[in-house]
Every structure is written in structure tokens, then in C-alpha cells.
Amino acid sequence: MLRRTWLVGFVVLLTLLGVTGTSQAAPLTPTLILGGSTDQILPDANASFIGWTQNSKAHPRHHDAFVQPLSGGAPTGSPMKLNTGTTFGWFGGIRPDVNEAAYQQTNARQTQSDIRIVDLDVLPLAPTSPPGLNTRGWEFRPSI
Amino acid sequence: MFARNLGRRTRIYLYDRTLQTSTALASARNRRNGNPRIFPDDVTETYATWTRCVRVCNVYSQNLSTKVTTVVPNPSNVHQYDGSVSDSTGNVYFVTSGNRCGVRVKVLRWHIGDPLPYTVVAAISSGYDVTFRTATFNDGTNDNVYFDRVRCAGKFYSDIYKVSAADTA
Numbered sequence: 001m002l003r004r005t006w007l008v009g010f011v012v013l014l015t016l017l018g019v020t021g022t023s024q025a026a027p028l029t030p031t032l033i034l035g036g037s038t039d040q041i042l043p044d045a046n047a048s049f050i051g052w053t054q055n056s057k058a059h060p061r062h063h064d065a066f067v068q069p070l071s072g073g074a075p076t077g078s079p080m081k082l083n084t085g086t087t088f089g090w091f092g093g094i095r096p097d098v099n100e101a102a103y104q105q106t107n108a109r110q111t112q113s114d115i116r117i118v119d120l121d122v123l124p125l126a127p128t129s130p131p132g133l134n135t136r137g138w139e140f141r142p143s144i
Numbered sequence: 145m146f147a148r149n150l151g152r153r154t155r156i157y158l159y160d161r162t163l164q165t166s167t168a169l170a171s172a173r174n175r176r177n178g179n180p181r182i183f184p185d186d187v188t189e190t191y192a193t194w195t196r197c198v199r200v201c202n203v204y205s206q207n208l209s210t211k212v213t214t215v216v217p218n219p220s221n222v223h224q225y226d227g228s229v230s231d232s233t234g235n236v237y238f239v240t241s242g243n244r245c246g247v248r249v250k251v252l253r254w255h256i257g258d259p260l261p262y263t264v265v266a267a268i269s270s271g272y273d274v275t276f277r278t279a280t281f282n283d284g285t286n287d288n289v290y291f292d293r294v295r296c297a298g299k300f301y302s303d304i305y306k307v308s309a310a311d312t313a
Binding site: 026027028029030031032033034035036037038039040041042043044045046047050052073092093096102115130131132133135137138139140141142143144 | 145146147148149150159161164165166183184185186187188250251264265266267268275276277279281282283288290291292293294299301302303304305306307308309310312313
């Protein structure tokens with residue numbers, strides 16, 4: 001008991017001194033935005049859109065990049081796939097001030113990976129390759 | 145911002161859309177299997193953040209105006225990863241955990257340059273971890289932090305969560 005009291009006092013002292021590295025403010029509770037029995041990964045969002053990467057039950061090893069409009073902070077309407085055809089897509093990021101997104105696209109054999117940028121306000125979506133950015137190397141994980 | 149895996153190394157670049165040029169921000173040797181030890185996290189008007197994993201993972205943040213790079217303090221030498229920054233508040237949000245998936249996972253907040261302690265924004269349930277990313281969007285009033293959360297068992301499915309007003313924790 002004495003030992004436990006001493007230990008508790010020591011931990012309180014460490015906390016007060018900031019040695020444990022975290023303060024004791026009340027944590028917040030995360031809210032589920034996108035879920036289901038597939039993978040939803042690599043999110044980013046602004047006031048109007050959320051983007052992410054998802055596979056499917058039929059093809060769990062194939063991932064595509066999507067965006068979907070937000071209304072009141074919740075996804076609404078239909079998701080729009082960004083990568084084309086049989087390519088793989090990995091969502092990168094979305095600008096906070098403009099509806100413009102970046103994502104990674106690899107060919108079906110996954111031997112080439114490039115970065116694409118797309119204006120989400122122009123339909124049909126017309127992704128472009130940033131001039132001078134992509135090489136024969138493996139470009140990945142864009143943020144914008 | 146993006147990364148390029150060069151085989152033996154991975155470099156993180158900042159791409160200037162006006163000049164159409166790329167500038168290297170950081171790099172690290174890949175693991176023996178070719179997998180990177182360094183990953184771009186987030187870029188804003190002011191900051192670029194990335195995660196570099198050697199013995200443990202650490203989050204780095206570069207002020208793009210001053211070119212000064214800061215490592216998020218890691219006094220306990222634990223894994224810290226998946227950083228994102230809010231230009232509006234100057235907060236960096238990142239994840240800390242133990243050595244295994246789903247062990248002592250928390251989303252933390254640090255105001256860049258401030259002394260410790262961090263603030264715990266959200267504690268993740270035991271057996272769950274952050275998969276790849278936090279992303280911070282300031283809605284004009286508050287920072288909102290999105291992240292992907294993986295279940296460290298079964299089919300390892302991930303879902304997407306949001307911590308609203310993460311700067312108020």
C-alpha cells in the first residue's frame with residue numbers, strides 16, 4: 001500500500017513536471033465518417049469534399065481513389081472514382097481553400113506510379129499530370 | 145509535396161507549381177526490402193510534415209518560409225507518426241503508440257515550438273491503430289482531424305474517423 005501510494009505520488013509529480021509528455025485534458029471522441037467491411041484509408045477533406053482510398057470485397061488487393069461531396073460534414077451523393085480504368089488509385093490530399101485534389105495512380109501491373117491533380121469542380125473529372133513532376137521512378141503519397 | 149522511391153533511398157520533394165520544379169526536403173535510406181523509412185504526411189501554405197522511422201518513428205515539420213525543420217519532441221522515445229498541421233492554429237497533430245499495432249495509441253496535439261506536455265486529442269481503443277494518416281482541416285473556427293483507423297486483427301479493415309474541434313481538447 002505504501003509503495004502504491006509512493007508510486008501514485010511519483011506519477012503525479014512526473015505529470016506535473018511534464019515528464020510524461022502528455023497533459024491530462026479530456027480527450028474527444030472520434031466520429032465514424034466512412035466505414036464498412038472493406039478498407040477505407042488515406043483520408044483528407046475540406047469544407048466541400050472528402051477524399052479517400054478504398055478496396056472492394058471482390059478485389060481486396062485493388063485500391064481506388066475516391067472523392068465525395070460533404071454536406072454538413074457528412075458524405076452525401078455518389079462517390080467519384082479518380083483513377084482511370086484498371087489502374088490503382090491512392091488518395092493524396094485536397095486543398096483547404098479550393099476544390100482541387102492530388103492522388104497517386106499506378107498502372108495495373110503496379111510497375112509505374114505517378115501523381116495526378118484534378119479540379120473537382122469541373123465535370124467530367126479531367127486529371128492532369130503536373131508538368132515536370134513525374135519520372136520513371138515511383139512517385140507516391142502526394143499532399144496538396 | 146510528394147515522395148519518390150529511388151530504390152535505395154526515398155526522397156521527399158516540394159513541387160512548385162509555378163516554376164514546375166521540385167526541391168528535396170528530406171530523404172532516408174530504404175529498408176533492405178526496398179520499403180521506405182520516410183513518408184510525406186501533409187503540406188500547407190506554411191508547413192511540410194513527414195514521418196521518418198529508424199529505431200522509432202518521429203514526426204518532422206519544416207517551416208517553408210524559414211526552411212527551419214523541427215522534430216516533434218519525443219522525450220519517451222516512442223513511435224510518433226502521421227503528422228498534419230493547421231496553419232490557422234499552428235498545431236501539429238500526430239499519433240503515438242507502443243511497439244505493436246493497437247498498443248497505447250493516441251492522437252496528440254502539439255503547438256509548434258511550445259514546451260511540453262502534449263495534449264491528448266483522442267485515445268484509440270486497445271487493438272486499434274491509425275493506419276496511414278491524419279489530415280487536419282481548419283473550418284475557420286476549429287481544427288478537424290481526420291484519420292484512418294485499422295483493427296489489428298481479423299481482416300485488418302480500416303475505417304475513417306474525424307475528431308471535430310480537435311483544438312479544444
